[in-house]
Amino acid sequence: MIELKSPGELERMRRAGQVVARLLEHLAGLVRPGVRTKELDREALAFLRQAGAEPAFLGYRGFPATLCVSVNAEVVHGIPGERKIAEGDLVSLDAGAIVEGFYADAATTVMVGAVSAQARRLTDTTRRALDQGIAQAVVGRRLSDISHAVQETVEREGFGIVREFVGHGIGRALHEDPPIPNFGPPHMGPRLKAGMVLAIEPMVTMGHHDVQVLGDGWTAVTKDGSLAAHFEHTVAVTERGPDVLTRG
Ligand code: MG
Secondary structure, eight states, X not given: OOOOOOHHHHHHHHHHHHHHHHHHHHHHHHOOTTOBHHHHHHHHHHHHHHTTOEESSTTGGGOOOSEEEEETTEEEOOOOOSOBOOTTOEEEEEEEEEETTEEEEEEEEEEOXXXXXXXXXXXXXXXXXXXXXXTTOOTTSBHHHHHHHHHHHHHHTTOEEOSSSOEEEOSSSSSEXXXXXXXXXXXXXXXXXXXXXXXXXXXXXXXXXXXEEOTTSSOEEETTOOOEEEOBEEEEEETTEEEETTOO
């Protein structure tokens, strides 16, 4: 069952969302060659605490960090560590915050310096796929209208859309109903209602869409080693249209 949030709850989620938006903007400015991914993680935790928020990912099912940092062929759930960012990398940053018991979740992919034309196209397409998905988060549409819009945008460019990981409802918990696949036929699933809040998050690969999880139990990488990009927003469905709570 999909929980509907009251206007007061949406405002608390917006506060969490704005913290995540500011955090990702801040971190994106720190991503440069030579920076270790664990330094970004340390900065993320300090930033959240300073903002009066709690990290949503730290300790979630045992996840050991505040931030997911996924570089190049890593798709999602990369664990920050000793790795140094290099010129030409694609660095996906995924962050979640809790404010007054309510969650927000967002992700962005940062191009480090001069990336290949293909890597830029992958990144731009993933961002556009998220925008196209958000545009379907409208009262009266069905859930899979979002999924279909994302898939169409990605596959039209010849890229792969990941199946194993999906978007999700969000609110009093990081992951609520419904799961939101980034693929599938339109006009299926629950009808969208005002007060639903959805974390929409296309994960896109340059090659085949198959992924595998590494031995650390978290880091998902493309099976064929191709590059990946990931964008995410927490979006409220309202009578006035989609309201992106994590947009700065
Ligand atoms: Mg998410």
